[in-house]
Amino acid sequence: xxxxxxxxxxxxxxxxxxxxxxxxxxxxVTAVKGIVTAGYxxxxxxxxxxxxxxxxTPEAHPxxxxxxxxxxxxxxxxxxxxxxxxxxxxMTEMPEMVALYNGMGGGSAAxxxxxxxxxxxHDVNLLHLAITFxxxxxxxxxxxxxxxxxxxxxxxxxxxxxxxxQRVFNCLVFVVxxxxxxxxxxxxxxxxxxLPGILFFIAALFFGVCMTLxxxxxxxxxxxxxxxxxTGLAVGLEGYVTDNPALMIAGMVVGSAGTLLTVLMAKAxxxxxxxxxxSNFGDSSGEGxxxxxxxxxxxxxxxxxxxxxxxxxxxxxxxxLAVAQAQQKLYEFVKLIQADGVDxxxxxxxxxxxxPGHMNVLLAEAGVPYDMIYDMxxxxxxxxxTDVVLVIxxxxxxxxxxxxxxSSPIYGxxxxxxxxxxxxxVIKRGQGTGYSGVQNSLFFxxxxxxxxxxxxxxxxxxxxxxxxxxxx
Amino acid sequence: MVSVTSMSFIIALYIFMLAAFTGYxxxxxxxxxxxxxxxxxxxxxxxxxxxxxxxALFNATSWPAQLIGFLGVFLGxxxxxxxxxxxxxxxxxxxxxxxxxxxxDKKGQQ
Numbered sequence: 001x002x003x004x005x006x007x008x009x010x011x012x013x014x015x016x017x018x019x020x021x022x023x024x025x026x027x028x029v030t031a032v033k034g035i036v037t038a039g040y041x042x043x044x045x046x047x048x049x050x051x052x053x054x055x056x057t058p059e060a061h062p063x064x065x066x067x068x069x070x071x072x073x074x075x076x077x078x079x080x081x082x083x084x085x086x087x088x089x090x091m092t093e094m095p096e097m098v099a100l101y102n103g104m105g106g107g108s109a110a111x112x113x114x115x116x117x118x119x120x121x122h123d124v125n126l127l128h129l130a131i132t133f134x135x136x137x138x139x140x141x142x143x144x145x146x147x148x149x150x151x152x153x154x155x156x157x158x159x160x161x162x163x164x165x166q167r168v169f170n171c172l173v174f175v176v177x178x179x180x181x182x183x184x185x186x187x188x189x190x191x192x193x194x195l196p197g198i199l200f201f202i203a204a205l206f207f208g209v210c211m212t213l214x215x216x217x218x219x220x221x222x223x224x225x226x227x228x229x230x231t232g233l234a235v236g237l238e239g240y241v242t243d244n245p246a247l248m249i250a251g252m253v254v255g256s257a258g259t260l261l262t263v264l265m266a267k268a269x270x271x272x273x274x275x276x277x278x279s280n281f282g283d284s285s286g287e288g289x290x291x292x293x294x295x296x297x298x299x300x301x302x303x304x305x306x307x308x309x310x311x312x313x314x315x316x317x318x319x320x321l322a323v324a325q326a327q328q329k330l331y332e333f334v335k336l337i338q339a340d341g342v343d344x345x346x347x348x349x350x351x352x353x354x355x356p357g358h359m360n361v362l363l364a365e366a367g368v369p370y371d372m373i374y375d376m377x378x379x380x381x382x383x384x385x386t387d388v389v390l391v392i393x394x395x396x397x398x399x400x401x402x403x404x405x406x407s408s409p410i411y412g413x414x415x416x417x418x419x420x421x422x423x424x425x426v427i428k429r430g431q432g433t434g435y436s437g438v439q440n441s442l443f444f445x446x447x448x449x450x451x452x453x454x455x456x457x458x459x460x461x462x463x464x465x466x467x468x469x470x471x472x
Numbered sequence: 473m474v475s476v477t478s479m480s481f482i483i484a485l486y487i488f489m490l491a492a493f494t495g496y497x498x499x500x501x502x503x504x505x506x507x508x509x510x511x512x513x514x515x516x517x518x519x520x521x522x523x524x525x526x527x528a529l530f531n532a533t534s535w536p537a538q539l540i541g542f543l544g545v546f547l548g549x550x551x552x553x554x555x556x557x558x559x560x561x562x563x564x565x566x567x568x569x570x571x572x573x574x575x576x577d578k579k580g581q582q
Contacts, residue, residue: 011523018517019494025513026502028566035513035559042520042552049523053530060531063538070542071529075522078549086557097558098512101519105551108521111544115528118537127481228515235521236491240484242524248484252491254518257499261511268504350504357507361562369569375504 003051010048011246017041018250022257028370045246046075060119091365092322095354096153099224102231103146109234110139114201116241117188128241129188133181135237137204142230144208149224152217153354161213167278170210177203211277219276221355222266226273229258268350270402270413293444295431300458301465303390303425303451304333308466310387310423312343314379316416317363319353320393320429321455327366329459330392334368336466345382346373347416349397380417389421392455395428399440410438424448427458509562516555522548 017037024034053068060067082101089097113136151157163169180200187193215223232254239247266273307313315334321327334344346363353359360373383389391398398418401408418424419442426443428450442448451458502510525548529541 014520018520019498022495022498022510022513022517025506025510025563026498028503028506028563029568031506031509031563031566032560035509035516035556035563038513038517039556039560042516042556045520045523046526046552049526052527056531057533059533063533064530067530067532067538067541070538071526071545074529074542074545075526075549078522078546078551079553082550082552082554083557086554086561089558091562094508094512094558094562097554098508098515101512101551101554101558102515104547104554105515105518105521108525108544108548108551111540111547112521112525112528115525115532115537115541115544118540119528119531119533225511228511228518231521232514232518235518235524236488238521238524240488242527244524244527245487247520247524248487249491249494250517250520252488253495253498254514256492256495257514258495258511260496260499261507261514264504265507348505353508355508355511357505357509357511360505361508361565364562364565364567370505370566371568373505 003055007048007051008245010045011244014041014045015246015249017044019253022253057119091362092354093154094361095221095224095358096150099146099150099153099220099227102224102228103143103150106139106142106146106227106231106234108139109231109238110136110143110201110204112238113139113241116238117197124189126185129185131237132241133185133200135234135241136201137177137181138230138237139234140201140204141208141211142227142234144205145212145230146224146227148209148212149220149227152212153220157213160216166210166214170207173203173207173210177207215276219269219271221351222262222269222271222273222276224355225258225262225265229255229262232256232258265350265356268356268414270410295443295450296448297450297452298425300427300451300453300461301468303449304462304465305469306423307388307390307425307462308337308340308342308469310342312345312386313337313388313390314345314347314383314386314418314421316347316349316389316391316394316398316418317352317359318349318392318394318397319359320395322353322359322362322393324393324455326392326455326459327362327368329456329463331363331366331368333459333463333466336463336470340466340470344372345379347376347379347383347418348373349376349394349416350414352394352397376414376416383417384420386421387423389418389424391418391424391426392459393427395440396438398442399438400445401438401441405441408438418442419445419448422447425451427451427453427455429454506566509559512555512559512562516552516559519548519552519555522552524548 021034021038024030113132180196184193184197232251236248236251338344348359350356398416400419402410402413402415525544532538532541
């Protein structure tokens, strides 16, 4: 009874710290404090949960020492492996890392359900069983789905797998999974339930694979966010099954927050959630007819000179910047022209980088202060009154065709209004198209000039050019 | 028996409902520049599942249950640790410009 109270109170404190921590993460000023606070809650609740060893079921008593040993080994292995991975991962590879950790959480929830089903045969209640299975189903989907997302993002799986009748096939897999689950629930406790129970888990895992395979790489951030919400939901449901309100609260908070985040992301990408899940886009490489005309180009040093003499510059970075590892050079250039009195701002499109907010992390890594970085909504008015816009490694997010050309696949996507500026420089490796495969009509505009070359090399040349000006 | 169970299920629904609104409200005020660390931070928080996995493993009575429980604790621990380290690394990099910091200090003095 005493232990139960201690465990329960620790869970309560942890849940409060989690919510406080998430809240603190809503501002960059307090965000670090937020994650540390949530971390204290986690340490507390995990440490105290080891007290549960003293209130196991009588059937488990002969196995206590082995179970405790296994638990300690698993904790240490998991922490050491993930801690090492997390400390060494490149910032550019963050999206797949989040996917991986998230899948593991889903797997943990599914494993928890499986063990609970295997161990306790008393206290059988249809509702309990149904919720256990629902949590297990969602956890399994999150596990294998996240792993497929991880493989897609790090390039292990390059092409979406699609075949005719795939949707029907996926539906069939899902229905089979449900039937197996129902059969197990109604025969639970008898030996007949074992085989369909095992098959249920296999089918659920398989469904996660089927569901994720046909989704294109461009939609992966939304999918990861969705699976993040799924894992939260699974954790919440398993929390109910194991009578643990801390799990219920933490899981459901993440479940709803993750769902909201998913919707926000999908909206920013101009994709509805149903579109992401059930239509095949995200890797279309159709040759858009596109605008015709001449693209002008100019040397890096000339572009640098005109930015140095401008009064205001907005920089639009895209993932291409990070691919070329040019963030440091870019910021060095920015500091130089800032010293000459140029007003410099960074404009971030909601889908810049590989997932929303990713570009901010990459710029922060290069030392760019966050108050120089503006969201699309905050800065879009300013483009018309800006002297120079520098676009680096971004393409579709500044394509005015999204506003005007109804036949364009990206029509309707909100863009950064870079085309309104007096002068636009675009640093680009070659004349190719962007992620969507659409030609960019901005590049053919009168006020737009291309600077061809690798972003890092171009930025180095720009730094040199400005330094040369300073000495003259 | 039945009435007790259905009562606790209703309470569970209350908890779920309140938690869902909490999550929604807390997230809706987060600026988009923090979306990536936030996803990773919420990912860390659902790592609390390791607590449930531990309890399940403690109560395991057969080797298959022990094996799966072991796996569950390993996965949950990795979720917690990885989520924390990655979020902390990302957030530690966000800082304001010196100019603004000074401006804020001055404001504070006035």
